[in-house]
Each structure stands twice: as structure tokens, then as C-alpha cells.
Amino acid sequence: MIKAGIIGGAGYTAGELIRLLINHPETEIIFVNSTSNAGNKITDVHEGLYGECDLVFTDELPLEDIDVLFFCTAHGDTKKFIESHNIPEDLKIIDLSMDYRIASPVHDFIYGLPELNRRATCTAKHVANPGCFATCIQLGLLPLAKHLMLNGDVMVNAITGSTGAGVKPGATSHFSWRNNNMSVYKAFEHQHVPEIRQSLKQLQNSFDSEIDFIPYRGDFPRGIFATLVVKTKVALEEIVRMYEEYYSKDSFVHIVDKNIDLKQVVNTNKCLIHLEKHGDKLLIISCIDNLLKGASGQAVHNMNLMFNLEETVGLRLKPSAF
Structure with a gap:
């Protein structure tokens, strides 16, 4: 034992x-x-x-x-x-x-x-x-870095539950403020950005673009739901193949071919990722439980x-x- x-x-x-x-x-x-x-x-x-x-x-x-x-x-x-x-x-x-x-x-x-x-x-x-936001965001980007595809700025919007603020009550975790509410905090300055950059550069040393990360406080207790946008001309089918190959030996990361939601991961150690292509914009949706996988x-x-x-x-x- x-x-x-x-x-x-x-x-x-x-x-x-x-x-x-x-x-x-x-x-x-x-x-x-x-x-x-x-x-x-x-x-x-x-x-x-x-x-x-x-x-x-x-x-x-x-x-x-x-x-x-x-x-x-x-x-x-x-x-x-x-x-x-x-x-x-x-x-x-x-x-x-x-x-x-x-x-x-x-x-x-x-x-x-x-x-x-x-x-x-x-x-x-x-x-x-790793940090909770950092985990969710990195898992959405690692396969692209592995294939040296992060050659422009990365736009990230991610919303987290109130447990991300810790157990000690505060002005922005109080029920009467948090319930039916939403707000931005630490825009472009979140403390997890350096560790995200460190990991991306580990796979793609040439990565020097901006990570434009805007975190949101959500009115739910747990979970992180992140949307990431990067530009690429590579076809969606090829990108999906890259992600499935990268995570083929990982038990907790799953590429899903339809839209995902928080309830699929809350209370688990899973990360679900969904990919969409709109013109030359690749949308990556990644979600985890901030207290478990995060x-x-x-x-x-x-x-x-x-x-x-x-x-x-x-x-x-x-x-x-x-």
C-alpha cells in the first residue's frame, strides 16, 4: 500500500x-x-x-x-x-x-x-x-504544438465554477453575487499563462505568439469550459486525426465528434475535446472538472x-x- x-x-x-x-x-x-x-x-x-x-x-x-x-x-x-x-x-x-x-x-x-x-x-x-485553467487549455493545444501549427495568436475564452476561487468565501464567490451572474477577471494577465506557454514551447520551440486568455467567473460550482480559436488552412479531418493520434495512449482525454458540455466531465478526471473548422479558423472546445482533472x-x-x-x-x- x-x-x-x-x-x-x-x-x-x-x-x-x-x-x-x-x-x-x-x-x-x-x-x-x-x-x-x-x-x-x-x-x-x-x-x-x-x-x-x-x-x-x-x-x-x-x-x-x-x-x-x-x-x-x-x-x-x-x-x-x-x-x-x-x-x-x-x-x-x-x-x-x-x-x-x-x-x-x-x-x-x-x-x-x-x-x-x-x-x-x-x-x-x-x-x-498543473493549474486548472492551464490543464484545460493545454490539452486543447498540445497536438497543434506537436505538429508545429501554432504560428499565430491563440484566442482563449474560458469560464470556471466558483470552487476555482477556493473554499474561503469572498465577494465574488458569495451566492447572492455569483448566482445568475457572470464576470471577467484577470483578462490577458492570468497567472496560468506562463505554464501554458512553457508547455507549448516544449513541443514547438518556435512558438512566440500571444495567448490572449480571457477568464470568466460562472454561476455554477465546478467545471471549466474553454473555447480556443487559432488560424490554420489544414483540413478538419486531418486535424482530428492529429488529436486522436496524440491522445491515443491517454486514458482521460477524448476527442468527441459532436458538441460537448460540462456535465459530461464534472465529477470525473476526463477532458473532452470537440473540434470545428469555420473557414481558416479552428475552434477547439475543451472542458474538465477544475477540482479533479484540474x-x-x-x-x-x-x-x-x-x-x-x-x-x-x-x-x-x-x-x-x-
């Missing part, structure tokens, strides 16, 4: 991670650390786990007792923790924050998008889990690869669908 620890156990991503790991046949949770909830039951915070989990939050850190450590912490906290604690040499780390997503000679974290870095993830000791599900996917398990173990999940 893989023995797991979680730091930062009170948020949405931690709740989903706990749910996945307690139902994972090859994993045992040894501790869930939360200084603000130490001594409280997990179900006092994550009430959806009633009847499934009798664990208690702790402020202890028995790192020597685990095989893998998940960080579900605020951005910046993982780096501070690693720099201030003695980490066992053989302990694997999966960081769900953005602290180590950008490659640097000062750290050895692998960018954990399996559809891009599967081989490197399988042998990695430290993995940086966070905790992808973290478990990475864990499976790091421990040489079949990648879908613990991740065959039913979508809400209706």
Missing part, C-alpha cells in the same frame, strides 16, 4: 483528494495536516465524506511514515515548508500549488501534465501539479504513474451527466 500524507487539508482540493485516496485500492492516508482544524474530524469540514472517513485532522507531520506527500496549500507555502523542514530523501512530493510549475535549475520538480510529461513523471520524485484527480493520476500503477486506478468516476 502507498502511504500518503496531506498538508493543507481543509480546502476544496484537499477534500476531493481525501475522497479519491480513501477509495483508492492501493493507498492508505496516514495523516491529514491542518493547523486550524487539528483535533477535529475530517467530516466536520468535508461533510460529504460522512460514512466513508473516520480520520481526524492533525498538526503533526510524521513524514518518515509516508511514501508520498501532497501539498494542498496556498501558493508560496509549499516552497516555505520545503525550505524549512528536513524532508526524507526517498519521500515523493506532489505539489498542487503553483510554486514549482515553472522549470528552474534551482529545483527538480517535473511539470505533472501526464499527456505531456508522462515518461518524466514515471521516474520523478517531485511533481508540480487538481486532485490529476494529482492521483500523477501518483499512479510515480508508483508504477495503471493510470486509471481509483479514477474511474461517474460524471453528473443528469
Whole structure:
């Protein structure tokens, strides 16, 4: 059994991670650390786990007792923790924050998008889990980058559910504001753009065009629905073939020949992609669950690869669908 620890156990991503790991046949949770909830039951915070989990939050850190450590912490906290604690040499780390997503000679974290870095993830000791928007958008673009087809600006519009803002209530996640409402935020300046660019340049080093990304807040709890537009003269049939070939060995990405919707992916680790051609404009529609494929599900996917398990173990999940 893989023995797991979680730091930062009170948020949405931690709740989903706990749910996945307690139902994972090859994993045992040894501790869930939360200084603000130490001594409280997990179900006092994550009430959806009633009847499934009798664990208690702790402020202890028995790192020597685990095989893998998940960080579900605020951005910046993982780096501070690693720099201030003695980490066992053989302990694997999966960081769900953005602290180590950008490659640097000062750290050895692998960018954990399996559809891009599967081989490197399988042998990695430290993995940086991608951002939710970054995951959805990259999966829509990677096959084009592989074929050196991103030779102009990429236009992206993507809408996310309220859980993307985290568990702490705020002015733009309050029900009375969010319900029946929609708004733009961080237009052209979202923090996930650098990691998207990094991945595209990994496949197409010549890529230097703009990624014009406009994020939207949606009035639903979970999911990301993205539309991407690029220009190309390549026929749709050939593009579909490229996408199907690129993702032929990936269990969670599916190319769909008719329009897609969020309910097909919410509560799953899937990404669905639909392609359309209108003149020389290629429309790519990509959707994921921001908490699963965009966070905790992808973290478990990475864990499976790091421990040489079949990648879908613990991740065959039913979508809400209706």
C-alpha cells in the first residue's frame, strides 16, 4: 500500500483528494495536516465524506511514515515548508500549488501534465501539479504544438465554477453575487499563462505568439469550459486525426465528434475535446472538472504513474451527466 500524507487539508482540493485516496485500492492516508482544524474530524469540514472517513485532522507531520506527500496549500507555502523542514530523501512530493510549475535549475520538480510529461513523471520524485485553467487549455493545444501549427495568436475564452476561487468565501464567490451572474477577471494577465506557454514551447520551440486568455467567473460550482480559436488552412479531418493520434495512449482525454458540455466531465478526471473548422479558423472546445482533472484527480493520476500503477486506478468516476 502507498502511504500518503496531506498538508493543507481543509480546502476544496484537499477534500476531493481525501475522497479519491480513501477509495483508492492501493493507498492508505496516514495523516491529514491542518493547523486550524487539528483535533477535529475530517467530516466536520468535508461533510460529504460522512460514512466513508473516520480520520481526524492533525498538526503533526510524521513524514518518515509516508511514501508520498501532497501539498494542498496556498501558493508560496509549499516552497516555505520545503525550505524549512528536513524532508526524507526517498519521500515523493506532489505539489498542487503553483510554486514549482515553472522549470528552474534551482529545483527538480517535473511539470505533472501526464499527456505531456508522462515518461518524466514515471521516474520523478517531485511533481508540480498543473493549474486548472492551464490543464484545460493545454490539452486543447498540445497536438497543434506537436505538429508545429501554432504560428499565430491563440484566442482563449474560458469560464470556471466558483470552487476555482477556493473554499474561503469572498465577494465574488458569495451566492447572492455569483448566482445568475457572470464576470471577467484577470483578462490577458492570468497567472496560468506562463505554464501554458512553457508547455507549448516544449513541443514547438518556435512558438512566440500571444495567448490572449480571457477568464470568466460562472454561476455554477465546478467545471471549466474553454473555447480556443487559432488560424490554420489544414483540413478538419486531418486535424482530428492529429488529436486522436496524440491522445491515443491517454486514458482521460477524448476527442468527441459532436458538441460537448460540462456535465459530461464534472465529477470525473476526463477532458473532452470537440473540434470545428469555420473557414481558416479552428475552434477547439475543451472542458474538465477544475477540482479533479484540474487538481486532485490529476494529482492521483500523477501518483499512479510515480508508483508504477495503471493510470486509471481509483479514477474511474461517474460524471453528473443528469
